[in-house]
Amino acid sequence: MSAPDQWRLVRAHGTAVGLPTDDDMGNSEVGHNALGAGRIYAQGAKLVDLALASGKIYDDEGFKYIKESFANNTLHLIGLMSDGGVHSRLDQLQLLLKGASERGAKKIRVHVLTDGRDVLDGSSVGFAETLEKDLADLRSKGIDAQVASGGGRMYVTMDRYENDWEVVKRGWDAQVLGEAPHKFKSAVEAIKKLREAPNANDQYLPPFVIVDESGKPVGPIMDGDAVVTYNFRADRMTMLAQALEYEKFDKFDRVRFPKIRYAGMLQYDGELKLPGHYLVSPPLIERTSGEYLVNNGIRTFACSETVKFGHVTFFWNGNRSGYFNSELEEYVEIPSDSGITFNVQPKMKALEIGEKARDAILSRKFDQVRVNIPNGDMVGHTGDIEATVVACKAADDAVKMILDAIEEVGGIYVVTADHGNAEDMVKRNKKGEPLVDKDGKVQILTSHTLQPVPVAIGGPGLAAGVKFRKDVPNGGLANVAATVMNLHGFVAPDDYETTLIEVVD
Numbered sequence: 001m002s003a004p005d006q007w008r009l010v011r012a013h014g015t016a017v018g019l020p021t022d023d024d025m026g027n028s029e030v031g032h033n034a035l036g037a038g039r040i041y042a043q044g045a046k047l048v049d050l051a052l053a054s055g056k057i058y059d060d061e062g063f064k065y066i067k068e069s070f071a072n073n074t075l076h077l078i079g080l081m082s083d084g085g086v087h088s089r090l091d092q093l094q095l096l097l098k099g100a101s102e103r104g105a106k107k108i109r110v111h112v113l114t115d116g117r118d119v120l121d122g123s124s125v126g127f128a129e130t131l132e133k134d135l136a137d138l139r140s141k142g143i144d145a146q147v148a149s150g151g152g153r154m155y156v157t158m159d160r161y162e163n164d165w166e167v168v169k170r171g172w173d174a175q176v177l178g179e180a181p182h183k184f185k186s187a188v189e190a191i192k193k194l195r196e197a198p199n200a201n202d203q204y205l206p207p208f209v210i211v212d213e214s215g216k217p218v219g220p221i222m223d224g225d226a227v228v229t230y231n232f233r234a235d236r237m238t239m240l241a242q243a244l245e246y247e248k249f250d251k252f253d254r255v256r257f258p259k260i261r262y263a264g265m266l267q268y269d270g271e272l273k274l275p276g277h278y279l280v281s282p283p284l285i286e287r288t289s290g291e292y293l294v295n296n297g298i299r300t301f302a303c304s305e306t307v308k309f310g311h312v313t314f315f316w317n318g319n320r321s322g323y324f325n326s327e328l329e330e331y332v333e334i335p336s337d338s339g340i341t342f343n344v345q346p347k348m349k350a351l352e353i354g355e356k357a358r359d360a361i362l363s364r365k366f367d368q369v370r371v372n373i374p375n376g377d378m379v380g381h382t383g384d385i386e387a388t389v390v391a392c393k394a395a396d397d398a399v400k401m402i403l404d405a406i407e408e409v410g411g412i413y414v415v416t417a418d419h420g421n422a423e424d425m426v427k428r429n430k431k432g433e434p435l436v437d438k439d440g441k442v443q444i445l446t447s448h449t450l451q452p453v454p455v456a457i458g459g460p461g462l463a464a465g466v467k468f469r470k471d472v473p474n475g476g477l478a479n480v481a482a483t484v485m486n487l488h489g490f491v492a493p494d495d496y497e498t499t500l501i502e503v504v505d
Helices: 028-037 044-054 061-067 090-102 124-140 165-175 187-194 238-245 289-295 306-315 350-362 375-380 385-409 479-487
Strands: 007-010 075-080 107-114 144-152 182-184 208-210 226-229 261-266 278-280 300-305 329-334 368-371 413-415 453-458 466-468 501-503
Touching (some): 028 289, 028 306, 028 479, 044 261, 061 261, 075 165, 090 107, 124 144, 124 187, 144 165, 144 187, 165 238, 182 187, 187 208, 238 261, 289 300, 300 306, 300 350, 306 329, 329 350, 350 368, 350 385, 385 413, 413 479, 479 501
Parallel strands (some): 075 107, 075 226, 107 144, 226 261
Antiparallel strands (some): 007 453, 413 453
């Protein structure tokens, strides 16, 4: 990286990207929303918190839709059981249980997925005890409420990017069909017992169903039931959403496809309009920087591989599908490797993305070339440190290829990230020292981090005297939009987060 005045850090988590608190790690969706929109919108958990706190969630279309099943059928809630705040939060599930039971739900079944990825391994027992207590309270009020099934998030239900449909099928069999290799009387008993196996881990607990005295599953999903997937984060709910919603479906044999009323906590895929019903509406993001620049004649090229292609297009453009002007824009998707974990091929498609960007730059047909190189995030999530080093080297090589092309055409580069991940791969105590497990092994960190991310600006096209301002110490990803607009020669709209640069004589 060049001299320090050519780069600085910006915030990419918490309130800087519209999440409730600064304990909330950022993610790719909210990160790209902020980068493209130039303003901070209430997102994910925060959007849900506001809807729950105001009671608005109960007046909206989604809740009214599922409510029609309450009188004679079961309400099923499926999601991640933890306070991790990345995909879901236990307190939101608790509020939803309370709210639904007060509004006519007589029979409720919860299908829990244990975490151990965004929270410490083993914490699932405590979360299950908290949930079981709430359900017991509801039962004392005459509401038939209990846990019906469960399993570890990475082995049951929560696959993403169509990596392995078997994961979703294992969940389907337990949740919908009431079939699983392990049967227990309660969730706490199930989790404690399954954690006794050698190398057991909350993320990978096998699927289980809860059965009654006669051994019958207490909560398979039947015709007429209502189902809510209560995760607010989309990426690991989209596959289940397809299985619950799509009449035409060939990813695995569903055996039974119940006629249900299904709603997501949020709409998980704005492009696929999936699911069709949802409890909380997305933020309406208008006047994004992408739209502004295209409308001002800026020819734009965007590219990534499948896992982040939607991020540099759909999310960047304010949760909006398609081109603003197909004559001025070109979006290219390179298919990601599928059916393997990303540490098996840690270089991913970095070089292919680099080549596409290089060719777009050298063609001189575009004024902006926008790419996402996903290696640090996707391989970082696997916790495989050696593979992550290879991944980051591949990303470096791709960036070098792009910067060389910028040098050749006399352009400007802006290099940044949508959140942290690979820069810290170990769990740490309050002093920042690595945590070790009972065998003395360092505990691996697979999640995103709360760290700020660098923004580097340079290139031969950068006007003399352009410097980072010293008066935006708390700048975040949303400040990047105005900065990029300035580099294109435009002043950002007044309501955008302020630019990070100024011209010094």
